[in-house]
Amino acid sequence: MYRRELLKPDGRRLTLYAHAPLEGDIAAPSPFAEPLAGAPHLRWHPLRGEWVTYAAYRQGRTFLPPPEYNPLAVTVDPANPTELPDAAWDVAVFDNRFPSLAPVREGAAPVPSMIVPSAPAAGQCEVVVFAKDPKGSLGALPLPHIELLLQVWGDRTEQVGQREGIAYVLPFENRGAEVGVTLHHPHGQIYAYPVLPPVPARMQQQALAHWQEHQRGLLADHIQAELRDGRRVLYQGPHAAAFVPVCARYPYEVWIAPIEPVRDFTRLGAAQRADLARALKTVLLKYDGLWQRPFPYLMAWYQAPTDGEPHPEWHLHAQIYPPYRTRDRLKYLAGTEIAAGFFAMDALPEDKAAELQQVEVRI
Amino acid sequence: MYRRELLKPDGRRLTLYAHAPLEGDIAAPSPFAEPLAGAPHLRWHPLRGEWVTYAAYRQGRTFLPPPEYNPLAVTVDPANPTELPDAAWDVAVFDNRFPSLAPVREGAAPVPSMIVPSAPAAGQCEVVVFAKDPKGSLGALPLPHIELLLQVWGDRTEQVGQREGIAYVLPFENRGAEVGVTLHHPHGQIYAYPVLPPVPARMQQQALAHWQEHQRGLLADHIQAELRDGRRVLYQGPHAAAFVPVCARYPYEVWIAPIEPVRDFTRLGAAQRADLARALKTVLLKYDGLWQRPFPYLMAWYQAPTDGEPHPEWHLHAQIYPPYRTRDRLKYLAGTEIAAGFFAMDALPEDKAAELQQVEVRI
Structure with a gap:
């Protein structure tokens, strides 16, 4: 497994994984130019004894875009950047633009105090693009490609899990409009939590x-x-x-x-x-x-x-x-x-x- | 609050509640002539440490019936019985025909042993019909009618909760096709569990x-x-x-x-x-x-x-x-x-x- 780490213009991380070495210059695109403002925060649910995370900026997230725009496709026209470069990667992982959990930024405003305990929603939300083909599916990928994905999940668990304050790393896939999926390019997500979830x-x-x-x-x-x-x-x-x-x-x-x-x-x-x-x-x-x-x-x-x-x-x-x-x-x-x-x-x-x-x- | 207890031809209980006394002969109808065969059972989920209930006969339950058939309307034509009699009741409660939890019947076959602990799904599932009007809603009912419903929930908690082996009584309402509701006549349900649920x-x-x-x-x-x-x-x-x-x-x-x-x-x-x-x-x-x-x-x-x-x-x-x-x-x-x-x-x-x-x- 080969890995290449890049940084998007808006400050988000992109990691490309491949069976073969990833050579040459690769620029990490982003549909967004500016770093994300706002930070998610946690509130304590006293009756259930669990944390709930609030990320109000997520209301504006991409929702069933027209078929001609797929942010998980590779960028063909640099004037219309997607999330991914046109390079020889097999699996790609990048920071979610609208994270429910995110690293605490330096200088971020403190979380306002509330009638229940509150805290920054420190953590990480990553998008895992399973393959370049927007029309495929996880199950249809060749076995070596699925093996690579299992390796990627391991690498993400190691990379993200060792960050300060990360207690639990959960890779998952939601598939199908019936479960609320808005982008049909084969992909999953990784949530890294600051606490062990319920x-x-x-x-x-x-x-x-x-x-x-x-x-x-x-x-x-x-x-x-x-x-x-x-x-x-x-x-x-x-x-x-x-x-x-x-x-x-x-x-x-x-x-x-x-x-x-x-x-x-x-x-x-x-x-x-x-x-x-x-x-x-x-x-x-x-x-x-x-x-x-x-x-x-x-x-x-x-x-x-x-x-x-x-x-x-x-x-x-x-x-x-x-x-x-x-x-x-x-x-x-x-x-x-x-x-x-x-x-x-x-x-x-x-x-x-x-x-x-x-x-x-x-x- | 007045209460009248009746028995349906298929053995299920029907309780009528009203602000005024319920007088005269009232026969409890049922769309079903025969007692229900089959009994739900519990299996233990070892990883989550909780019980799951299985009631295979529920596959055949009423599903979005045509508008002309509403089993929660009062019976007008005795040749086409519904679940409820045409009497002066305000709120009615009857045993669900397809219960996820049910009292253990005498002579019922024992639950087969499995690779996890199993047991009869002893309990009770009731349907609570909020009002006779099939087109109304809980919120639109007059205040005294809603007060009566709160009394009914109390009476059910007392009646069902004192039965042998009932640990928890939960009244709830699912409203709207978006949450899977198949009958739009205003109604709720009561689940009485043999264990304290998670x-x-x-x-x-x-x-x-x-x-x-x-x-x-x-x-x-x-x-x-x-x-x-x-x-x-x-x-x-x-x-x-x-x-x-x-x-x-x-x-x-x-x-x-x-x-x-x-x-x-x-x-x-x-x-x-x-x-x-x-x-x-x-x-x-x-x-x-x-x-x-x-x-x-x-x-x-x-x-x-x-x-x-x-x-x-x-x-x-x-x-x-x-x-x-x-x-x-x-x-x-x-x-x-x-x-x-x-x-x-x-x-x-x-x-x-x-x-x-x-x-x-x-x-």
């Missing part, structure tokens, strides 16, 4: 309790049980597995993980990474094959916090939440899910897994 | 810590701070208040509560109930007035668990989550909200409160 905090609590009781990984044990059961397995390779979990909260929910516990992307060996890429590609092609159309989803990759602790309880994995419950019906999160946090499913994971198992894919 | 469990934890430290209510203190600050207040009466909370997670989020702590609907005095009804009506009319169209939302009423403990830390209140962030843009819950549980807002609560403050309503 969901990974809860997962850590559960995993740690299991580790302390059994000296084994909670997810590692669960994967073995899923593989033994077999009814919901979508992929089993030498180093990686994918399955609809027995406790799926979304009808087509899938988990993908290395079989042996690996705490984060930086610790994946080459063989593990290759098999994990194959598992991921298999699942995404099954999704798109199910109804012969692009399948929307939210995919999150959970890994250990970046607090420098060893975290033997953590096990890198993806959880994918598609919004459909049947071909033409969305699953809405409503009263019980959102208000109580208690999920109600009208489909059995075994049945949904069977649907996906029947989709044949060629890799 | 969100109220978390709220209880936070409130209890505050109570133990200060011997005061967390929400009671927060309400006083909101009223002193004043910038986000939408209603302040002698006994109730409504405001956009300083830590809103949805752009038009509103909380409504009695000013003095009351642990659940059963403990509201008449004056508190009347003022709470006025606060609720004010907020809902402001919502509908904002863009001069019905305003979708999810409204949940949080109250103390029904475990028989005194729960001085609990404070009955509503949290309302509308899905819009501007007149024509929905707020999608995406990567950071769903995967991390960390909410990102692109609007300031002060600005959204100002929009709602400017909407004048007549009560």
